Amino acid sequence: MNQATREQAQHFLRQDERLVAACAYELGPGVPYPPESLLAPPEPPALSRRIEARIPRPLRQFVHAKALDPRLSRPAAAAEGVDRLPDAVDALGSRLLHGKSMEGGWESEAGRFLVSRANARGSVGGVLAVTDRRWFALTDVSPLWRSTPVMRQYWEVPRQAVSALRAGPRGVVQKGRMDIEFTDGSWVAVLASPASAARPFAEASVHHR
Structure with missing residues (x-):
């Protein structure tokens, strides 16, 4: 676990909460952006x-x-809808190249994760963390001219809401790919940064259930 990433996550721990693992990440190719509505x-x-x-x-x-x-x-x-047409074309190309990147509608757990992330209006990358109680995610909301990150938590769910975190799922070739699977059957693809962090992060999240 990268020390800087771990420290960023530790700032958001609650009293007596223990950090299990944290990983820098960004969304996988082809993950859709929520409608402005x-x-x-x-x-x-x-x-x-x-x-x-x-x-x-x-x-x-x-x-x-x-x-x-x-x-x-x-x-x-x-x-x-017209403005979003190029995004739909890009998403189709990414799906053909990289496979499916999301399952579930915008009301699903995966959809709510993406809506919360978009509402934070932060950086492309972020931090995904798991503790002994919950999962949560952070993003950098600092202005472009500021060199020091300003992290904001934009999403959290109880540990039980995530059924699995699969590193290197079968049928895809993206380095660092992880699928966050929720108990409602929805899932979303993310990429660990660096890619080598994907498997250790996934294993840590499972071993401390």
Whole structure:
């Protein structure tokens, strides 16, 4: 286990909780991005909030009009669908090359994992950790100009919610591939970083059940 990764996870432990293992990771190729309609609006940066405070109220109301929200507007939802078309093509290509990368809908445990991750709006990589009580995941939400990571926890489930973590699943050739399998039958593919960390992390998560 990388010491820096372990230290990042340890900052989020609760009282009397014991860290079993932690692994740096990113999503596997072809894992879909959740629809914008399922995501919370991004929090505006401090500068944007100060500028918005100076805008006349009627104009602010127009900017935040529901007609621009794909969750509440059919035209906006249709536009979102067009914007997501290239993503669908990329996902198809990744699936043909790397195999399936997710099972389950957005209401499944795998789907909720991805929605929580997208809502955090963090870095591409992150940290996946397992303790004697739960699984949780972190992402770096620091601005690009900042060299020191600012980790935020965006997801957690009880240990019992994950039925297996399979390193190097049969039929795929991706180095470092791990499939997080949930008890509801859903799963999602991630890649360990470095790839050599996948099997030790998977074995540690099983041996300490």
